[in-house]
Structures are given as structure tokens and as C-alpha cells.
Amino acid sequence: MSKKILMVCLGNICRSPLAEGILRDKIEKKGLKAEVDSAGTSNYHIDATPDKRSVLNARSHGIDISKLRARQFIREDFERFDRIYVMDSSNYGDVIRMARHDADREKVHMILNVLYPDSNMSVPDPYYGGEQGFENVFMLLNDACDTIASAIENELKN
Numbered sequence: 001m002s003k004k005i006l007m008v009c010l011g012n013i014c015r016s017p018l019a020e021g022i023l024r025d026k027i028e029k030k031g032l033k034a035e036v037d038s039a040g041t042s043n044y045h046i047d048a049t050p051d052k053r054s055v056l057n058a059r060s061h062g063i064d065i066s067k068l069r070a071r072q073f074i075r076e077d078f079e080r081f082d083r084i085y086v087m088d089s090s091n092y093g094d095v096i097r098m099a100r101h102d103a104d105r106e107k108v109h110m111i112l113n114v115l116y117p118d119s120n121m122s123v124p125d126p127y128y129g130g131e132q133g134f135e136n137v138f139m140l141l142n143d144a145c146d147t148i149a150s151a152i153e154n155e156l157k158n
């Protein structure tokens with residue numbers, strides 16, 4: 001069974017493209033059969049490339065996210081994906097409001113809960129801050145994606 005993972009934030013230009021790039025990189029390095037995508041709950045940046053600061057940060061870690069394009073989260077994403085990781089509690093509310101039934105709701109998780117179960121911590125929105133905010137986001141997402149990639153590896157083995 002292949003795993004399909006969707007990363008979600010507000011604009012799909014800062015945090016979720018980084019999360020997509022980081023997880024895809026780990027999955028490729030492990031040689032796993034899994035699919036990764038990202039989307040934003042808002043329509044603010046549809047078709048935009050990721051924020052330059054996210055592109056540069058990813059590049060500094062050997063990951064190219066420059067070719068990604070922003071899109072808006074749609075209800076059909078509940079069918080296309082096995083798991084939906086949101087960056088913050090506001091994204092969580094926005095996605096959960098679009099769910100049609102429990103099977104949809106069960107797919108939605110705060111991404112940092114993979115590191116700190118039940119903490120419901122948010123990945124801080126780096127949009128209005130400086131470079132350090134992006135590096136902080138990278139570190140959080142890198143740790144979370146290590147855990148997610150290992151979990152996928154284990155599931156695919158079984």
C-alpha cells in the first residue's frame with residue numbers, strides 16, 4: 001500500500017511547501033513508495049511559487065522547492081490523501097470544518113503532535129518575521145518529518 005500525505009498551512013507558500021520538500025526528500029532517500037503534496041486553506045497565493053525565504057532556507061539544506069506552486073485545499077483532498085498534517089490550530093479548524101464525516105476528520109493531525117503527542121503545538125507562521133523564523137520552522141518540520149518517514153517505513157513493511 002502506498003501512502004499519500006498532504007501538508008497544509010494558510011498560504012501554501014511558507015510552511016507547507018517546506019514540509020512537502022522535507023518529507024519528499026526523506027521518502028526518496030529511504031526509497032519508499034509514498035506521495036507528498038501540500039495546499040493552503042486560503043486562496044491568497046494560488047499558483048504562486050513558495051516564498052523566497054522558504055526557497056532559500058530549503059536550498060541551504062540541499063532541498064529544491066522552487067518548482068512548487070501554491071494551491072487551495074479542497075474537499076476532494078480528503079479522498080485523495082491518507083493523512084493530512086496541518087501546521088497550526090487555525091488550519092486545523094479550517095480543514096475540520098470542511099470534513100464530511102468521521103473518516104475525513106480522522107485523517108487530520110497537527111503535525112507537531114507526531115513529536116509531542118496531544119500537545120497541539122503550532123508551527124509558528126514565519127511570514128511576518130525574519131530568516132531565523134524560517135530556520136526555526138525548518139528544524140521543527142525536519143524533526144516531525146523524520147518521525148513521519150519512519151512511521152511510513154514501518155507501515156509499508158507490515
Ligand code: 4NP
Binds near residue numbers: 009010012013016127
Ligand atoms: P504559510 O504563511 O501559511 O506558512 O504559507 C503565510 C503566507 C502568507 C500569508 C500568511 C501566512 N498571508 O497572509 O498572505
